Amino acid sequence: MSRAVDAALGAGALALAGAYGAMATAIPVSMLSDAVGPGGVPLVVAGLLAFGGAGVLIKTALVGGGTAGKQPDHQRAAGLFVILVAYVVAVPLLGYPLAVGILAAAVAFFAGGRGIGIVAFAAALAGLFWFGFVKLLGIPFPSGLLFGG
Amino acid sequence: MAALFSGDGLVTILFAFAGCLWGIFGGALPGISPSIAMALLLPFTYGMDPIPAIVLLASVYVGAEYGGSIPAILIRTPGTNASAATTIDGYEMARQGKGGEALGISLISGLVGGLFGLVVLVLATEPLARVALAFTPAAYFALAVLGLSVIASLSGGSLLKGVIGAGLGLMVATVGTDPVSGVPRFTFDSPELLGGIRPILVMVGLFAVAEMLVQIGEPPWAKAEARDTRLKLPGFGMMRRLFRAQAIGCGIGTFEGVTPGAGGTVAAFMAYNEARRWSADPDAFGKGSPEGVAAPESANNVVTATALVPLLSLGIPGSNSAAILLGGFMVHGLTPGPLLFERAPEVVWGLYGGLLAANIAMVLLGMVILTPALWLVNRPKPYLIAAILCLIVSGVFAIEQSVFDVGLVLGIGVVGYLLRLAGVPVLPIVLGVVLGFMLESNYRRSLMLSAGDHAVFIEDPVALVLLLLAVALTAYSFWSEFKRKT
Numbered sequence: 001m002s003r004a005v006d007a008a009l010g011a012g013a014l015a016l017a018g019a020y021g022a023m024a025t026a027i028p029v030s031m032l033s034d035a036v037g038p039g040g041v042p043l044v045v046a047g048l049l050a051f052g053g054a055g056v057l058i059k060t061a062l063v064g065g066g067t068a069g070k071q072p073d074h075q076r077a078a079g080l081f082v083i084l085v086a087y088v089v090a091v092p093l094l095g096y097p098l099a100v101g102i103l104a105a106a107v108a109f110f111a112g113g114r115g116i117g118i119v120a121f122a123a124a125l126a127g128l129f130w131f132g133f134v135k136l137l138g139i140p141f142p143s144g145l146l147f148g149g
Numbered sequence: 150m151a152a153l154f155s156g157d158g159l160v161t162i163l164f165a166f167a168g169c170l171w172g173i174f175g176g177a178l179p180g181i182s183p184s185i186a187m188a189l190l191l192p193f194t195y196g197m198d199p200i201p202a203i204v205l206l207a208s209v210y211v212g213a214e215y216g217g218s219i220p221a222i223l224i225r226t227p228g229t230n231a232s233a234a235t236t237i238d239g240y241e242m243a244r245q246g247k248g249g250e251a252l253g254i255s256l257i258s259g260l261v262g263g264l265f266g267l268v269v270l271v272l273a274t275e276p277l278a279r280v281a282l283a284f285t286p287a288a289y290f291a292l293a294v295l296g297l298s299v300i301a302s303l304s305g306g307s308l309l310k311g312v313i314g315a316g317l318g319l320m321v322a323t324v325g326t327d328p329v330s331g332v333p334r335f336t337f338d339s340p341e342l343l344g345g346i347r348p349i350l351v352m353v354g355l356f357a358v359a360e361m362l363v364q365i366g367e368p369p370w371a372k373a374e375a376r377d378t379r380l381k382l383p384g385f386g387m388m389r390r391l392f393r394a395q396a397i398g399c400g401i402g403t404f405e406g407v408t409p410g411a412g413g414t415v416a417a418f419m420a421y422n423e424a425r426r427w428s429a430d431p432d433a434f435g436k437g438s439p440e441g442v443a444a445p446e447s448a449n450n451v452v453t454a455t456a457l458v459p460l461l462s463l464g465i466p467g468s469n470s471a472a473i474l475l476g477g478f479m480v481h482g483l484t485p486g487p488l489l490f491e492r493a494p495e496v497v498w499g500l501y502g503g504l505l506a507a508n509i510a511m512v513l514l515g516m517v518i519l520t521p522a523l524w525l526v527n528r529p530k531p532y533l534i535a536a537i538l539c540l541i542v543s544g545v546f547a548i549e550q551s552v553f554d555v556g557l558v559l560g561i562g563v564v565g566y567l568l569r570l571a572g573v574p575v576l577p578i579v580l581g582v583v584l585g586f587m588l589e590s591n592y593r594r595s596l597m598l599s600a601g602d603h604a605v606f607i608e609d610p611v612a613l614v615l616l617l618l619a620v621a622l623t624a625y626s627f628w629s630e631f632k633r634k635t
Contacts, residue, residue: 006571008571016320020320027332027334029330033327034329034597035601038330038334041592042334045319045323046316048319049313051312052309052312053313055312072569076365077363077366080365080538084538085559088542088556088559092552105535107538110365110531111531111535113532129543137196142552
C-alpha cells in the first residue's frame, strides 16, 4: 500500500474518531440511564479508532507505506456508482419495472455490452424480476408517479 | 433423521439443493466468493422460516467450494480463493486431457471433506456450547472482547488496519436507539436510523456492492472450452490412492476451520503442501497429480462445516461466510451461541440435516451441472454484472420495502471499496457490527448488577480467563507483527 494511502487512512480514522467522540459526548443523558450512559461505549470506540488511526500514521511516518498493489479503475467505479444512485432517485418516480430495466441496460452498456442484445436483456430481466418479486413474492415495489402510481 | 424426511424436512432438502445450486454457479464465477454468493441471497431469507433460510445460506457455502474448482481446473482461474490451490495440479490434469477426472476427484474429495467436517461439527459444537451456558453477563462481555481480539488473525498482515476496521464496525453497531436508556444516538434525526443499521445491509454493501465496483474495471473472465464438460468419478483404485491426501486434507481442514481467520484458503494450501510432503511421489505434484487436487478440495470442504463450530457454540464468526450465516440467524431473531441449543435446538439440528443434504446435493448436482455452469461462466461479463446489481438493489428493497436501505447499502459499498484500497480487511468490520450489541449490552448489564463496580469482570472466573486470553492473543499478535517486520 502506498505511503499516501496509508497516511490518508490514518488521518481519516483520526478525524472520524474526533467527530464521533464529540457527538458521543453531546448525547443527552436520560433519567433512565445507567452509570455508563449512552455515550460511554461510543467514547471507548472513538478511542479505539483514534488509536488505530494514530498507529497507522506513526507507522507510515517511521517505516513508510507498503508497496501499492494493483489498483481498481476508480473512474469506472465512480461511473457505476452514479448509475446506481440514479436508480435510487428514479425508482419512486418511474416505478420498479421500468427503473430496474433501465438500470440493467445502463450497467450492461457501461460495462462494455453493445448492440440490440442489451435492450432484449434489460427487458427480459425487468420482466423476470417484476414477476418474481412483485407477482410471486408480493413485495410492494414502487409503482411510480409517472404512470399514475 | 426421520424429521428430515417429513413435510418440513423435504422443504429443507429442497432449499439445500437450491442453495447448493446457487453456490456452484456463484463459485464458478471468478470474483464471486462464497460470502458474496451468500450475501446476495441473504435479503431473500427474510420472508422464509428460519430452518430453510439457514440451510439455504449454509448450502451456498458448500456448493461454492465445488463451484470454485470448475474454472480453477478448466481455465486456471480459481472461482474462489480456497480453490486457488486446486489450480496447480487440476489445471495440469486438464492440460493432459484429464479435466473430467480432475473434476470428479474434486467433487468426491469435497464430499469426503464435507461429511467429515459435519461429523466434527456435530460432535464438537454442543459440548462447547454447554460449557458456555454457565456464562454470566460479565462472561458474555468478555467473550465479545475475545471475539474482537481475533481481528489480529483476520487483519491480513496489518493489525492496526484491523483495529480501524473493528472500530468502524463498532461505530455502526452504536447507531440507533440506546438499548438501556432509549435515547437516540448518531441517527441525524433520521427515523430510518432509529432501529439501527442492520448487519445484513453492512454485509451486502461491503461484500457484494464493493466487489461489483471493483469488477466493473476488471478485464473479462477467461472462457472455458466446451470439450471439457464430461465428468469422470474416481474408481475404487483411485479412491485408495487418494485416501492419504484426503485424510491430510480432513485433519488440516478441521484445525483451520475452528481457528478464526484461517479459513478455507489457508487450509487448502496447507493441505496441498502436507500432502506433497507425505506423498510417496512428491515430484509428481505440480505436474498433474490427483492427490494435489484431492488434498486441497477435501480441506476446503471440511472448513465449510468446521468454521461453524465457534459460530454455533460461542456466537463468534471466524470467517466471512460464517459472518453472513450469522446475519441469516439474526434476520430471524436468533442468536447463535450456547442459548441457541436451549431456545431453538430444532434450528441447529435442521442445519446439521441441511448440511448433510447439501453435501449429497453437491455430488448429484455436480454430476449434471458442469455444462450449465460453464455456459454461465462464458456469458458476457457486462450482463452478469448488470444482473447481479439488479438482484442486489431488488433484494435489499425487499427486506423492509425501503429505498433508504438501498441508498444506505450503496453508500456502505463505496466505503467498502475505499477501505479495500487502503488495505483495511472487511471481516473485523463485520465482527464489530455483529459483536457490538453483545459487547455493550452485557458490559452495561454487568455494571448495573454490580452497582457500577468494574471488579465484576475479574471476580467472575470465566470472564477473567476470557479477558486474559484476549489480552494474551492481542499482545502476541502485536509482538509477532513487530517481529515479522523487523
